[in-house]
Amino acid sequence: MFVALNIYQHRIAHLHTSFTVRKSDFGEVAKRLTALTPELLNSLANHLEHEGKVSYLQPSQTNALELLQKVNTISANIPGSEASKILARNKIRSYSAFFGLPHIYLTLNPSAAHSPIFQAIFGDETVNLSSHYPTLVNAMERSLRLAKDPVAASDFFEFSIHAIFDHLFAWDFIKCESKPRGGILGHLKAWTGTVELTERGSFHGHFLIWLLGGINPSDLHTRLHGDIEFETRFFSFFENICCHSFPEVDYARNTNFEPHVQRPPDVPHNMSDKEMKEWNDDFVYEIKTCGEVLQRHFCRKVCHKYGNEGKCRFLFPHSVVEKSFFDKDSNSVVLMCQDPTVNYYNPYILVFC
Numbered sequence: 503m504f505v506a507l508n509i510y511q512h513r514i515a516h517l518h519t520s521f522t523v524r525k526s527d528f529g530e531v532a533k534r535l536t537a538l539t540p541e542l543l544n545s546l547a548n549h550l551e552h553e554g555k556v557s558y559l560q561p562s563q564t565n566a567l568e569l570l571q572k573v574n575t576i577s578a579n580i581p582g583s584e585a586s587k588i589l590a591r592n593k594i595r596s597y598s599a600f601f602g603l604p605h606i607y608l609t610l611n612p613s614a615a616h617s618p619i620f621q622a623i624f625g626d627e628t629v630n631l632s633s634h635y636p637t638l639v640n641a642m643e644r645s646l647r648l649a650k651d652p653v654a655a656s657d658f659f660e661f662s663i664h665a666i667f668d669h670l671f672a673w674d675f676i677k678c679e680s681k682p683r684g685g686i687l688g689h690l691k692a693w694t695g696t697v698e699l700t701e702r703g704s705f706h707g708h709f710l711i712w713l714l715g716g717i718n719p720s721d722l723h724t725r726l727h728g729d730i731e732f733e734t735r736f737f738s739f740f741e742n743i744c745c746h747s748f749p750e751v752d753y754a755r756n757t758n759f760e761p762h763v764q765r766p767p768d769v770p771h772n773m774s775d776k777e778m779k780e781w782n783d784d785f786v787y788e789i790k791t792c793g794e795v796l797q798r799h800f801c802r803k804v805c806h807k808y809g810n811e812g813k814c815r816f817l818f819p820h821s822v823v824e825k826s827f828f829d830k831d832s833n834s835v836v837l838m839c840q841d842p843t844v845n846y847y848n849p850y851i852l853v854f855c
């Protein structure tokens with residue numbers, strides 16, 4: 503399947519690649535273009551693929567790279583091309599010009615390799631999705647399934663993102679607006695996102711979200727300067743949707759616990775106060791158990807990529823902030839961080855996705 507997709511990508515590239523340059527650059531670019539060889543482009547691609555520094559390139563390689571930068575806006579229809587990234591950036595700029603700066607930056611990383619839903623999409627009819635702990639094939643077999651059927655993985659990703667926006671964020675995909683009842687982030691005004699494929703063949707998405715009622719930084723600073731009641735509401739909202747520590751509950755770490763393979767707890771309907779309290783206690787315990795496995799940051803090789811030797815490029819451990827505050831001198835909004843190695847998370851997304 504990957505081979506077929508590669509052939510498809512090559513075909514799109516051949517059909518949609520054209521060269522455009524400024525009229526004044528044409529003579530120079532044409533001359534430099536004819537000097538390129540497949541070997542030179544290969545050596546350049548190899549160097550960059552292995553994260554070699556641009557400053558270590560040979561002059562002929564630098565020449566080729568500069569040339570590529572001059573013709574990088576002509577393949578916008580090709581997924582993954584430089585031009586398609588420019589197209590995405592321009593879309594974000596257009597949204598920002600119209601809606602203002604986004605209020606939430608969100609990464610969603612649904613794990614196809616472990617998800618019971620992916621096994622069902624793959625065709626495994628033995629998986630009971632109503633069970634909190636469905637029986638699945640082992641991790642090796644699940645990885646093989648992911649490699650065998652990238653189309654099912656793509657369907658799973660689309661299904662997951664759609665479900666999160668539809669049910670948790672209450673976004674109406676038909677009307678392209680927030681549903682009246684709102685979701686866990688309140689009401690959304692607009693959102694946009696891009697999708698990336700990891701080296702292990704699973705998708706993840708980065709999203710920018712604009713909230714209804716959200717305001718631009720300059721207006722926000724003005725209100726935070728003089729309105730204590732607004733400041734309290736502002737921090738209460740963000741501390742509710744974006745946490746940086748786990749609940750303090752009795753907990754013994756189970757090294758075999760794999761939260762990806764379990765289904766979320768049933769949402770209660772018409773429960774008594776006592777049952778509701780029990781459910782809430784269970785929910786808080788789920789936040790702790792899932793969070794310790796999924797949101798606790800341990801520095802690994804990936805933290806030191808792109809020249810970050812001796813330091814974590816994700817800035818862990820974060821600085822401890824006992825209480826959220828607005829720094830009036832620098833106009834900085836600083837959110838509470840009680841645990842320096844916990845990655846920001848939303849409790850509902852953590853437990854239910």
Ligand SMILES: [Zn+2]
Nearest residue numbers: 801805814818
């Ligand atoms: Zn790190």
